Amino acid sequence: MTQSTSKNRDQDEALSAYVKLMRAAGSITHRVHGNLAEEKLSVSQFGVLEALYHLGPVCQRDLARKILKSSGNLTMVVRNLEQRKLVKRTRSSDDRRYYQIQLTTAGRDLIERLFPAHASRIADEFKLLDQSELEALQRICRKLGLQVEG
Amino acid sequence: MTQSTSKNRDQDEALSAYVKLMRAAGSITHRVHGNLAEEKLSVSQFGVLEALYHLGPVCQRDLARKILKSSGNLTMVVRNLEQRKLVKRTRSSDDRRYYQIQLTTAGRDLIERLFPAHASRIADEFKLLDQSELEALQRICRKLGLQVEG
């Protein structure tokens, strides 16, 4: 049963990698977003502001894919941000199914104020990796993240 | 401003790694847990069953740390599993603050039935990494996951 045990070994190694990957991602998220509550922002709300900051105006579908949440949830997240005048929704004129979501001036001010500390916390998390590890991590995660859904 | 630009470059690289790490973890979670709904199990419930399966009886605090959820949430998750007779809670006699949570026979049967397909889905996710990548990923994620909280 050489084949079978080799397969089991692969599976065990994959499981171990999976657990470590999840723990790393989870604990980093936890630490990086720990002081978001001070601004009365949820992780998803912050994620949307950040995405708009980096990508410019996009539609809700793209935001949902970006922050890995359901479209229904995005309706709620964007609505709450809109009520706080942090984002603006405008229907696309050439395809009226779409809304273009974009930062308001207040939203841009907020994310510009929060982003430096955010980036610095992230940099701290990765500080103990050397350059080659940082590159390897990115290459590997790109492979893992790109696989087909479903 | 050599120092400053080098620092910015480090920060950009960390940000890029962070995004890729989160995307990899998120999309893998999504795919791996995609068919948990069929068993009427939430991701957290499955995580608890799996932890108990691998660790044996543990207290709720340890379960909370394992699945990265709040203690309040664990009370709820464990209660729901208990109502479905999948786990059993017994107060520790030497320190009555603790509950020992353990699988019932039904709980063990369930996780033993679900785990093989679960492990196989995970193995599929990591299949496109070669051995050295798998090792590098684990080593790097261990470093990242172990940093001090707060």
Next chain:
DNA sequence: CTCTTACAGTTTAATATTAAACTATCTCTG
């Protein structure tokens, strides 16, 4: 012993999240 402090778990109230059904719009095919 008793007071203080710490800790495991619970409760509560507010919010976030999801799946699924639904509306509105677009696109393609004939």
Next chain:
DNA sequence: CAGAGATAGTTTAATATTAAACTGTAAGAG
């Protein structure tokens, strides 16, 4: 153009999640 199917976003109802205040138990200092 009409109808079928796809797509963006919304709603709804059920559940999950959290922070914070709380209860009960333990441990250590004086």
